[in-house]
Structures are given as C-alpha cells and as structure tokens.
Amino acid sequence: MPLRRGPGGAERPSLRSVAAAATSLLALAATSLVAGPVVAAARDGAEPCALTRTAAHHSLGLDTWNPAYPRPEQGLDAVMVFLSFPDSAPRLTPAQLTADHFPATSRFFERSSYGGFTLRPHPQRTWTPMPRDSTWYAIERDWDAERRTAYLRDAIAAADGAVDFSAYDVVYLVADPDAPGVDSDATKVVNFDQPLRADGTDIRRVVTVFEQHPPDRNVLAHETGHVFDLADLYHRPVDGKGDWDTYVGDWDVMGSQFGLAPDLFGWHKWKLGWLGGRQVVCVQDSTDLTLEPIAAAPPPGGSMGTRLAVIRTGVDSALAIEARSATGNDRDTCTEGILIYRIRSGTVSGDGPVEVVDTHPETGACWDRSVYPPLADAPLGVGETFTVPGDGTRIEVADRTASGSWTVRVTTGV
Numbered sequence: 001m002p003l004r005r006g007p008g009g010a011e012r013p014s015l016r017s018v019a020a021a022a023t024s025l026l027a028l029a030a031t032s033l034v035a036g037p038v039v040a041a042a043r044d045g046a047e048p049c050a051l052t053r054t055a056a057h058h059s060l061g062l063d064t065w066n067p068a069y070p071r072p073e074q075g076l077d078a079v080m081v082f083l084s085f086p087d088s089a090p091r092l093t094p095a096q097l098t099a100d101h102f103p104a105t106s107r108f109f110e111r112s113s114y115g116g117f118t119l120r121p122h123p124q125r126t127w128t129p130m131p132r133d134s135t136w137y138a139i140e141r142d143w144d145a146e147r148r149t150a151y152l153r154d155a156i157a158a159a160d161g162a163v164d165f166s167a168y169d170v171v172y173l174v175a176d177p178d179a180p181g182v183d184s185d186a187t188k189v190v191n192f193d194q195p196l197r198a199d200g201t202d203i204r205r206v207v208t209v210f211e212q213h214p215p216d217r218n219v220l221a222h223e224t225g226h227v228f229d230l231a232d233l234y235h236r237p238v239d240g241k242g243d244w245d246t247y248v249g250d251w252d253v254m255g256s257q258f259g260l261a262p263d264l265f266g267w268h269k270w271k272l273g274w275l276g277g278r279q280v281v282c283v284q285d286s287t288d289l290t291l292e293p294i295a296a297a298p299p300p301g302g303s304m305g306t307r308l309a310v311i312r313t314g315v316d317s318a319l320a321i322e323a324r325s326a327t328g329n330d331r332d333t334c335t336e337g338i339l340i341y342r343i344r345s346g347t348v349s350g351d352g353p354v355e356v357v358d359t360h361p362e363t364g365a366c367w368d369r370s371v372y373p374p375l376a377d378a379p380l381g382v383g384e385t386f387t388v389p390g391d392g393t394r395i396e397v398a399d400r401t402a403s404g405s406w407t408v409r410v411t412t413g414v
Helices: 094-101 104-112 145-159 219-227 266-272
Strands: 074-084 117-129 170-175 188-198 201-209 280-283 287-291 308-314 317-324 337-344 354-356 385-388 393-400 406-411
Touching: 074 094, 074 145, 094 117, 104 117, 104 219, 117 145, 145 188, 145 201, 170 219, 188 219, 201 219, 266 308, 266 317, 280 287, 287 308, 287 317, 308 406, 317 406, 337 393, 337 406
Parallel strands: 074 117, 074 170, 170 201, 280 308
Antiparallel strands: 188 201, 287 406, 308 317, 317 337, 337 354, 385 393, 393 406
8 A cells, every 4th residue: 555656755656666554454805615514503493593473463473373364384265356336337357357466476475485385366256246335435545444344344245145255264355446436555454353254254354455457566465465474564654755665675575566576585484384494594603504596496306405594683683694586586686696684573564574784885776676776786796795783793695606506604793
C-alpha cells in the first residue's frame, strides 16, 4: 500500500515502491585468500546465532516458529476469491486477474526456496457478488476499521457457499480493479484479533488485493511473505512523503516489491526453513568462508554449500553476511557482491528489523532503476575491505571463483 513515487522520493503515479503493512482487523586491493577449514564457526550447529523470537509483531527471531502462521514447508494451498460490486460490472475475467499473479508468485517462492516449497493457487472461476457498492466500503490505505470489518465479513459470507475455506492455508480476496471505490494503495494483509469462522475452520488472516490491471510487480510475493510471518522492511515516513526504502533498498521483496534484487534475505530463508545445517555458519572467531550466491539454484544432484554467515552481536541482534549475484530472483540486480545487514529480533515490522550496511556510503548506483540508489551499491566487491561501524567486524572479499562463489575473510574483534 505504499506511496507511488520515483527515485529520490518524488511521486510517480505509475508505480508503488513497496507493498502494504500488515495490520489488525480490530484494530574489499585484492588479497590472496584461499578458502580453507572454518575456524570456530559452527557449520553443523548455527544455534548460537539464532536470535530468540520475541513478542514483536513479525519478530525475526527464529529459534521457534509462531504457530499462528502457516510455515511454508513443501506446499500450501491458496484460494483466490474474486469480488464484484453492484455499482460496477467487471470488465475483466477472474482468469485474467489470476494470470496477473500466477504462476509468477509461485515461481518466485519456488526459486527462493530452492525448489523446496510450492504455493498452489486455486482461483475461483466466477465472480462473487458483494452485497454493497464498492464506494460504501470507503476502501483506502489507512482504512476505517468498521468499514474494513464489514468488507471482510461480507466477502467471507458471500464466498462461503462456493468455497470450502477449511481446504486452504492462504486466502486472497481479489476486488474488481475497475470498481469505482477500489483503491490500489489498500492492498495488504489483514490479521484478525478474533478469527473469523467458516466451514469449521478459523480464518486468522486474509490478503486483500485491490491491485490495478496489470498489478505492481511482485506485490503478491510481498503480501504472502506476511502470511509466513515476515516483517515489512521499508520505512514509512511519518508524513507519508519522502523515501520509503532507506532500510534495505532493493535487497528483499519485503522491503520493496520493485526491488532489483528482490530475493529474500538469507536470514528470512533460515527462518522459513529453506536454509539450515551446513548452509548457515555461526561465526564466533575470525574465519575464511566461501559463500554461494543466496539466489543461486542448487547444483543438479548436488548439495548446496554455505549461503549465510551470521555473527551474534547482542541478545536480540546479529550481523548477517551473504553473497548477492545476478541469478534467480536477483537476475536484474544493479550490483553484485557481499551484502552485510543487521537483524534485530525485538524490532517490530516497519520499524527497521533489518538494516543493510552501506559499504560505499559516499556513492550510489542505478539512479534510473533502483528504488533507493544510495543502497544499490551497498555490497562489497572483490578486492575490497570494510569494517562494520560499531561491531568490530572486518570483511574482506578476496576472490570470486569460476563457479560464481565468493571467497571472504571475516575478522572479528577488530
């Protein structure tokens, strides 16, 4: 539901930089490094760096899973319900609106999960009539709670005769984009303080889709991330004006669906169960690492190497290191290299639970394409060294192998 704008925060009517906040219903010169055995790095047990999940909304702690959310393991089923209104005859078909989002959204998650998770859409073939005009619901970004509640209750009730909600893990309510009362900035996930009940099952949250046709790129991947308990990583200005993408820029779809490198952070993949074991290293002393790009597909018939290195920096904070290259969901990235970012498990969604460390603070890149050019060149390149301010950690990028992996030395306690 973010403000539409161009580079530098200027408004741009055709695009929105990020998707909606989840809300309550009721409510490095080159050095000669050779990758060798990791010293004091727990390859087979990264638990020392696994931050504790806190009471913060969408906490990025990952020692346990919040059972109120479906975990994206193997496969989940999602129903798409298409809502029409008395004050507008739909000009598009449900099949056309389905094609706006699928199979693209399923492919995003398939690539991000290394083929381990499948999001299966089940679109309804006909329109579901709503009982009131679209304008009556007063749909907007910061929606009046009473009208929003009425909209959701009306939608579930209208669809209940044709949809067995007990058969689905995810619910998408897709409004007719041409109805006069529909506001595309209102797309968001709505969490229920008290679940709605239908078909003998509790509906704890729904994705309300008010997108134009064609929709914003990757918007449903962002919203579905909230369904999996991932936080908003953008910064919403107090007055609604200015830059939204100062925390993570292009580097994760939970920051901006328009990001040039929108694959999920390695920390997110660890949280969701897509990375683990030897793929995550908890660095507890200086060490040499070989990092495979976080977005790269696993080798055919082979196992993945290390994808994420983590340094514990506090009770609820850590520093993450990963490689970002032009492949998979990151194929359109502006720059390649070693990305460094901070995680805070006690920080709520939208307040900066993740912040990318800018290793080139005096420059930017891709001013014509990036959602936030000052962070577009944040990764560290081959031959560069950077000491993280305040953390006493130095990262050196020595080489990039022929296979595309990155050779990195991490020195702690600098």
